[in-house]
Amino acid sequence: MHPQRLYLQEVAPRDGFQNEARFIDTADKIALVDALGLCGYAKIEVTSFTSPKAIPVLRDAEALMAGIQRRPGVEYTVLVPNVRGAERALACAIDEANLVMSVSEAHNRSNLRMSREQSFSQLCEVVQVIGAGPVAVNVSLSTVFGCPMQGDIEIDEVLRWVERFARLGVRGVTLCDTTGMAYPSQVEALCRVVRERFSDLQLTLHFHNTRGMAQANALAAIAAGIDRFDASLGGLGGCPYAPGASGNVCTEDLAHMLQLMGFDTGLDLDRVLAAAARLPGLVGHEVPSQILKAGKRLDLHPIPAHVASLDKQLPSNRLQELNP
Structure with missing residues (x-):
């Protein structure tokens, strides 16, 4: 049975902006x-909270976190690469x-400059530093559906890391x-396998639309009982160290589809679209969002003026033929 309540998690301020060439002003990020x-x-x-030298466009992490207004019911998460x-x-x-x-050795070495075992050891230290306090820990496993350098990843390998x-x-x-494979x-x-084996874990799916299958993949995940999805405003995103990676599944496109299908996403789509409309000015280029360009399904257009004048010219019997 499909879950009726789905949870969308916005990643554009981190995963989207990290792939942009220019630094976005901190005040603009706070406002977004x-x-x-x-x-x-x-x-x-x-x-x-990576090194500013590694990702300079996100060098304002502390100032950004200090400046935002926390809203009840919203979790504010950040990427943490190491103990520092x-x-x-x-x-x-x-x-x-x-x-x-990454579950792919080749991708982990390319992206993080270390082996998977080295990454795991480093992340174990991070978990210890965070401890059992109020801060939750989530682990994002990259390339679980395929690596652009290594190819397919066996399910057993994914399960081993989970x-x-x-x-x-x-x-x-x-x-x-990670790369839309x-x-x-x-x-x-x-x-289905991961949900059955790890029912106590909060499972999230993170899709890229590299090959145009992100929304179809989301529906497949929902059919398997998944109810949490990362998505990126405007479809921003990618991975600087993943060849061929394009933007994440677009928040407004995904939410629009899911809401039409009767799912409760919890999102105010009009507010989401208003936020997405800011992006071209912030990043300096158009964004992949389709709903931002085309509008929602029932955002109707006015009937052209010439149609009314045409109606007056046609005999009534002809109008009935045209409008049965």
Whole structure:
């Protein structure tokens, strides 16, 4: 049975902006996050506490966290790569730390410059630093549906890494389609296995629309019982160290489809679209969002004036033929 309540988690302020060439003013980021806080999201990924040298466009993490207005019912999460990042993040009163590694050895070495075992050891230290306090821990596992350098990843390999983090006591795991290699039947099969084996974990799916299958993949995940999805305002995103990666599944496109299908996303789509309309001015280019361009399904257009004059010219019997 499909879950009736779905939870969308906004990642544009971190995953979207980290892929942009130019630095976005901190005040503009604060204003955007504050606007997103009014949209009904379950969670907003605000920024990353990586080294400013590694991702200079996110060098204002502390100032951003200090400036935003926290909204009740919204979790404010951040990416934390290591112990130093965890210490910085904890000083900013975060709700959740999002840790990242890849299930692909090739991608992990390309993206994080270390082996998977080295990443796991480092993230174990992060979990210890965070401890059993109020801050939750989520682990995002990259390339679970395929690696652009290594190819397909065996389900057992994915399960092995989920199991290792589950034993550490993390609250949630995100299964990431980092470069858009997932397809619906694959998604449904993996999600069913992971849900069955790790029913206590908060499971999230993270799709990229590289090959145009992100929304179809989301529906496949829903069919398998998944109710949480990362999505990016305007479809922003990518991965600087993942060849061929394009934007994340677009928040407003996904929410529009799900709401038409009767799911409760909790989102005020009009507010989401108003926030998305800010993006071209912030990033300096158009964004992939389709709903931002075309409007919602029933955003109707006025009947052209010439149609009324044409009606007057046609005999009544002809009008009846044209309008049965």
